[in-house]
Amino acid sequence: MDAAAGDSSASAPAGASAGSHSSGALGRAIGLDDAEVAQLGLLFGELAGSLGLDGAAVFGRLAAGQGIGQALAMPAHVCELIYARAHRWFAVGRIDRAEQLFRALCLLDDETADYQAGLGVCLRAGGHLAQAEGAFLSAARLRPAWAVPYLHLAELAIHQHQRERAASFLAACDSRAGDDVSPAIPEEAARLRAALDMAAHAGGSIWPRR
The missing domain is CATH 1.25.40.10 (Tetratricopeptide repeat domain)
Known part of the structure; x- marks a missing residue:
């Protein structure tokens, strides 16, 4: 290691050199400065190498902002x-x-x-x-065009007695319920809307138990 200290290409940490151009973004994401990211690249390269992975390439892709799955190919x-x-x-x-x-x-x-x-x-x-x-x-x-998350968000809101949020999520679900949506989705949305209507007619006293 000492012999290579004067040669930047030889002493560059495995992985750190590949990601140095974009280490700032990675550092901001995990709360490290450039020097700390470079050190992380060294450690990552050594660990990845022990597993038979190309640590430099993987760390470079991580530093470029790719997800773990993409970075690992x-x-x-x-x-x-x-x-x-x-x-x-x-x-x-x-x-x-x-x-x-x-x-x-x-x-x-x-x-x-x-x-x-x-x-x-x-x-x-x-x-x-x-x-x-x-x-x-x-x-x-x-x-954004998927109805399913909004259905689940509506159910959560009803469970927590958040009537206005529930109604908003149900409206969002309805607006996204196209031909490619399972029939179970609008059926469940109708059931949740009935629960909302019951609560409204009863002055908010009827709600699913927590």
Whole structure:
């Protein structure tokens, strides 16, 4: 290492040189300055190399703002397999296992609305309402024309006695319920709207139990 100290090309940390041009963005995202990002690149390169990965290339893609899945060049079918497994765990009542897999999917690909929605459903089932709402809002942001996140957001709002928000989310769901939406979506929206109407006619005294 000392012998290479005077040679910048030889002494550049594995991964740090690849991402140095965009390390500022990565540093801002994780709260590090350029020197600390360079050190992180060195450590990452060493660790990735021990796993047989090209640490420089991976870190460079991370520094350029790519997600972990993209940076690792994860094949699309891997996420598809994880997604299918998550659904199977959910179907048999293992919400905890499904949540773990959906979290992994969101980490590998943070631009797919289905993964965020799946995580939101698991969080809702586990009673983590604020986190579930965040996941559904992320799904809605990623796929603006999709009705499903708004349906879940409406249910959450009703559960928390937030009548105006529930009505707003239901309206957003209705406006996105096209021909490609499962019939179960408008049916569930109608059920939730009936609950809202009952609450309105009863002066807000009739609500689903928490």
